Amino acid sequence: MATFTPCPISSSENRFGHADVKSSATVLDSALSLSAAVDLLSMRGISISERVLRERARKLGAYRQIGRTIFFTPEDLQKIFEPTASRNSPDTLAEAKAAPAGWRDMPFSKALAAYRDSGKDARFLDKLLLHFQEMKLGDINNVSMSHASQSIYPGRAPATLRRQLYVPVSAIINFVKDNRLRAPKGGGQRTVFxxxxxxxxxxxxxxxxxxxxxxxxxxxxxxxxxRMGETLSLRGNDVNLSARYAILRDTKNKQERTITLIPRVVAALSLLPTIGNDGPVFRRFDGKEFKERKSRGGQIRNPFSYAVEQAGLSDEVTPHICRHTWATWHYAVNKDPLLLKKEGGWLSNEYQRYVKSAPCGLAESIVYHGWGFSTL
Structure with missing residues (x-):
């Protein structure tokens, strides 16, 4: 991998040609926009797109940000393009797992980089890095977390603060040293549908x-x-529209499950050319297979999120919310918890959360819109 060596700016003269009272250039003196950084790298013989540079910078935490605009210092570019071996030796994972006595003095940015490098869930981390930056882990307590919640997620519900702030920050700190934070009370398990x-x-x-x-x-x-994984792995030759059933073979609990297709689903699937064929039923717009991932819907996330936005719905609506919706509707219409458990493929008692979540009048609205769960 190529190594980028930034051109130093004179310690006695800034870029405007005036004497600088400081011993080194300020961050703004050497700042480069994303496009300027790509152009500079191209002049040095390094071909990279803005998208790839942005992704690599965010992964390493090697960038600065004002609002939605990101920019780089020469040090940031050096970090991005230094050889992999030098980043990992002694790598951030080793530093993060060093003697417990030193964890309190570790900058949040370094702990976050170690957490990211370990392959942990990377959602919500960019906003945390922007807020905490070089704050020492030992200085992060419930007071600073309260300030962070007001700064990063003002006015958001406790469940959002728990999921997007307290859980990831706790995970980063616990990755280095077990020192669990107290998340705000309230906002426990929510059933969004x-x-x-x-x-x-x-x-x-x-x-x-x-x-x-x-x-x-x-x-x-x-x-x-x-579930999304079960859906994207459904094969066309495992669907029988005339008999109204489908076989889910790649399930969460590793047990095949046969589901009864409701009439509206049969009508929707009858429009697809993949039914009856040996291949996935659902595909991308270009006909290729989806690659399902564990984080918020994988490759289906972007088109799904765009549809949510165009429909004017809350950004809480993710592909998995469809499963919550189905379970809530199913019980509202049938009032049969055992049938719900069977059709949903639960081995645990998690299905019970949906038994009390349906408001009055929901069943009538479901039937009115043609979702015939009562015909199962």
Whole structure:
């Protein structure tokens, strides 16, 4: 891998040619925008796109940010392009797992980089890095976390603070040293689900996208309650529309499950050319297979999120919310917890959370919009 050596700025003269009272150039004197950094690297014989440079910089925490604009110092570019061996020897993981006595003095940025390098969940980390930066881990306590919640997520619900602030910060600190923080009270397990009107808006928005598979996929998720991994691994020759069933073979608990297809799902799937074929039922707009990942829907996340935005729905609506929606609707119509457990493929008692979540009038609205769960 090429090594980038930044051109130093004179310690006695700044870029405007005036004497500098400081011994080195300030950050702004040497700052480079994303496009300027790409141009400079190109002049040095290093070809890299803005997207790749941005992703690599964020992964390493080697960038500065004002609002939504990111920029670089020569030191940031040096860190991005230094050989992998020098980054990992002694790598950040080894430093993070050093003697417990030193964990309090470790900068948050270094702990975050170590956490990222270990392959942990990287969601929500960019905002944390921007806020805490070089703060020592030992200085992060419940007072500073309260300030962080007001600065990063003002006015957000306790559940959001728990999920997007307290859990990742605690995970980073616990990765280095077990010192668990106290998350705010309240906001425990929440069952978020869509109303029938919201689902109709989401499906209509999905139908306007280039992919002919997205609207049927959302219909399947809401109508059958399958997990995303189970859905994207469903094969065309495991679907029988005339007999109204599908076989989910790659399930979370490793047990095959046969589900009964409701009429609306049958109608949606009948439009797809993949039914009956040996290959995945649901595909990308270009006909290629999706690659399902554990983090918020994998490759389906972007088109799904765009449909959510176009439908005017909350950003809390993720692909997995479709499963919550299905379970809530299923019980609201059938009032049969054992059937819900069987169709949902639960081995635990988690299905019980949906038994009390359906508000009055929901069942009538579900039936009115044509979701025939009562025919299962």
């Amino acid at each position: 869509m109303t029938p009107d919201e689902v109709e808006m989401l499906i209509r928005a999905a139908g306007k996208q280039p992919s002919a598979f997205l609207a049927p996929l959302i219909t399947f998720l809401v109508g059958q309650g399958a």
